[in-house]
Amino acid sequence: MAAKPRSASKRSQRTKLQPIQEASSEPPLSRERIVAIAVELLDAQGIDGLTMRRLADRLGSGVMSLYWHVDNKEDVFDLALDSVLEHRGSPETGESPDWRGDVVHMLEDWRARMLRHPWSASLLPRRALGPNILSRLEMLSKTLSRAGVADANLNAAIWSLWNYVMGATLTRASFDLSEEDRAAAQQRLTHLSEHYPTIERSRLLLDNDWDGAFRKGLDFLLDGLSPR
Amino acid sequence: MAAKPRSASKRSQRTKLQPIQEASSEPPLSRERIVAIAVELLDAQGIDGLTMRRLADRLGSGVMSLYWHVDNKEDVFDLALDSVLEHRGSPETGESPDWRGDVVHMLEDWRARMLRHPWSASLLPRRALGPNILSRLEMLSKTLSRAGVADANLNAAIWSLWNYVMGATLTRASFDLSEEDRAAAQQRLTHLSEHYPTIERSRLLLDNDWDGAFRKGLDFLLDGLSPR
DNA sequence: CATCGTATGGTACATCGTACTAGTCAAGCG
DNA sequence: CGCTTGACTAGTACGATGTACCATACGATG
Numbered sequence: 001m002a003a004k005p006r007s008a009s010k011r012s013q014r015t016k017l018q019p020i021q022e023a024s025s026e027p028p029l030s031r032e033r034i035v036a037i038a039v040e041l042l043d044a045q046g047i048d049g050l051t052m053r054r055l056a057d058r059l060g061s062g063v064m065s066l067y068w069h070v071d072n073k074e075d076v077f078d079l080a081l082d083s084v085l086e087h088r089g090s091p092e093t094g095e096s097p098d099w100r101g102d103v104v105h106m107l108e109d110w111r112a113r114m115l116r117h118p119w120s121a122s123l124l125p126r127r128a129l130g131p132n133i134l135s136r137l138e139m140l141s142k143t144l145s146r147a148g149v150a151d152a153n154l155n156a157a158i159w160s161l162w163n164y165v166m167g168a169t170l171t172r173a174s175f176d177l178s179e180e181d182r183a184a185a186q187q188r189l190t191h192l193s194e195h196y197p198t199i200e201r202s203r204l205l206l207d208n209d210w211d212g213a214f215r216k217g218l219d220f221l222l223d224g225l226s227p228r
Numbered sequence: 229m230a231a232k233p234r235s236a237s238k239r240s241q242r243t244k245l246q247p248i249q250e251a252s253s254e255p256p257l258s259r260e261r262i263v264a265i266a267v268e269l270l271d272a273q274g275i276d277g278l279t280m281r282r283l284a285d286r287l288g289s290g291v292m293s294l295y296w297h298v299d300n301k302e303d304v305f306d307l308a309l310d311s312v313l314e315h316r317g318s319p320e321t322g323e324s325p326d327w328r329g330d331v332v333h334m335l336e337d338w339r340a341r342m343l344r345h346p347w348s349a350s351l352l353p354r355r356a357l358g359p360n361i362l363s364r365l366e367m368l369s370k371t372l373s374r375a376g377v378a379d380a381n382l383n384a385a386i387w388s389l390w391n392y393v394m395g396a397t398l399t400r401a402s403f404d405l406s407e408e409d410r411a412a413a414q415q416r417l418t419h420l421s422e423h424y425p426t427i428e429r430s431r432l433l434l435d436n437d438w439d440g441a442f443r444k445g446l447d448f449l450l451d452g453l454s455p456r
Numbered sequence: 457c458a459t460c461g462t463a464t465g466g467t468a469c470a471t472c473g474t475a476c477t478a479g480t481c482a483a484g485c486g
Numbered sequence: 487c488g489c490t491t492g493a494c495t496a497g498t499a500c501g502a503t504g505t506a507c508c509a510t511a512c513g514a515t516g
Contacts, residue, residue: 029494052473062496064474069494073473122353125402129433134424141426153444155435158427159399160392160445167395171387174353196362198369199386205357207383216381217388224452257463280504290465292505297463301504 029061031069035079039117042080047119050076074126081123082130084113089135099147100222106139107165107218114169121173124166137162148227157225164221172210257289259297263307267345270308275347278304302354309351310358312341315367327375328450334367335393335446342397349401352394365390376455385453392449400438 027033037058041050052073056063070076087110096102114120140158149157199205207213255261265286269278280301284291298304315338324330342348368386377385427433435441 051471053471056496064476064497065495067474125350125353125398131423134427137432138424138427141430141432145426151430154430155432156441156444157448158432159396159441160448163395163399163445164388164392164449165395166398167391167393168387170353170394170398171391195359196366198373199362199366202369202379202382204365204369204383204386213384213387216384217391220385220388220452221392221449222452224448224450279502281502284465292466292507293464295505 029059029065029069031079033059034066034069034076035083038076038080039083042119043117047122052076077123078126078130081120081126082132084117084120085110085130085132085136086113087132087135087139089139099143100226102143103140103161103222104215104218106136107161108215110136110165111169111172111214115172118173121170124170144225149225150227153225160221160225161218164217168214168217172214257287257293257297259307261287262294262297262304263311266304266308267311270347271345275350280304305351306354306358309348309354310360312345312348313338313358313360313364314341315360315363327371328454330371331368331389331450332443332446334364335389336443338364338393339397339400339442343400346401349398352398372453377453378455381453388449388453389446392445396442396445400442 034055038050038055041054041058045054050073052066053063055076056066059066066076070079137158140161141154144157145151145154262283266278266283269282269286273282278301280291280294283304284294287294294304298307365386368389369382372385373379373382
């Protein structure tokens with residue numbers, strides 16, 4: 001009666017030997033393979049490009065076979081997101097004297113990883129507390145604590161940095177997707193410069209130095225966070 | 229042959245008089261009515277609860293009639309989002325001496341509006357440069373400029389605040405939706421306190437004072453932004 | 457009366473996620 | 487050896503969805 005395993009791990013505990021799987025075509029299905037191909041598909045076709053049928057096609061399997069390894073499509077999204085946020089805890093946990101540099105480095109890596117897969121930003125609005133995220137939060141917490149941030153401010157400080165990174169990534173990803181919209185917006189804006197004179201003058205929407213702006217804003221925030 | 233109007237305004241220019249529309253049941257369709265009901269539906273049923281069929285039902289119209297007023301479902305989402313972000317430019321544009329208070333007030337209003345419609349956060353990842361957002365950016369820009377932020381830092385400052393608000397709203401909305409997940413996470417975390425000792429100790433995931441944390445983080449950021 | 461722009465809505469279709477069901481194959485056991 | 491069992495694969499089918507296409511209705515204008 002093949003009881004469908006509960007939502008948790010049903011991954012092959014890889015008993016003795018995998019049955020040779022002659023070189024014919026496809027390796028056996030596995031969560032890892034599903035997630036990997038899902039990410040490929042998302043990278044290539046965007047968020048709407050991922051359908052269970054396409055995923056199965058690319059894996060050379062039947063559609064319903066996926067559901068043995070995965071609960072549903074939501075599950076695929078969650079796994080794909082988590083795989084993008086991968087983070088191996090730095091081995092030198094916390095004796096570097098340059099705490100600011102450490103924080104900046106970790107957060108820039110975080111942002112860069114997500115921007116390499118722009119669809120990940122639009123998946124953020126779902127619960128996302130996988131081990132990778134927790135590990136990053138832990139690193140933040142430890143470093144800030146070490147830097148002398150007061151305990152009463154610690155949580156607020158962590159969330160501030162998290163929020164900033166999420167917002168910046170989201171903004172960057174969505175603007176990147178629609179370069180022409182931005183042009184159109186600036187167009188409209190120039191046309192309506194009577195309504196929005198200040199942002200028109202500062203060319204807010206034409207400024208393309210996203211990385212620089214991210215770094216600068218992060219510096220503002222860290223300036224404010226630094227214990228005085 | 230009834231050329232379908234281009235994507236722009238086809239809204240009734242309300243020629244002379246609407247044809248009485250006897251009290252039978254429904255007022256005529258209009259963009260405004262569609263958006264209003266869409267927001268109701270989204271509030272009640274969440275993002276997946278909005279379907280064109282349901283929308284038409286609630287409006288007492290046929291499904292395809294919607295498409296006269298609206299390009300497609302994406303369009304409905306965009307309009308709904310914009311309607312949530314409504315912003316009437318403050319009449320006292322910029323002579324208040326308390327620039328910090330002005331900024332905080334506007335951003336808190338922004339966040340509050342979005343949290344009143346939690347689905348709006350998950351719509352953010354799309355291009356969203358409607359007039360309401362532009363108006364808020366303009367206000368930010370003007371106020372910061374008045375406060376003495378250097379021109380070279382102005383754009384970065386604006387984006388920092390924007391990013392922070394977006395991230396904070398997104399985080400808050402997604403955590404709010406899954407209270408039980410948070411409990412489960414903290415459970416898992418307590419269990420794995422060896423891996424995440426610092427955030428376990430600071431009870432990061434149990435801290436419920438979102439409003440306070442938002443305000444505190446905003447203060448950090450504004451501290452860093454303030455010209456020295 | 458004829459024509460046209462505005463507006464409405466029914467039918468139909470392709471596509472989606474996935475429930476249900478049946479199948480295959482290897483390992484364990486009598 | 488045959489039988490069972492459990493891990494895994496897959497075809498079929500169903501209900502839901504967005505929307506293209508088409509027919510229609512009606513007031514205003516000629």
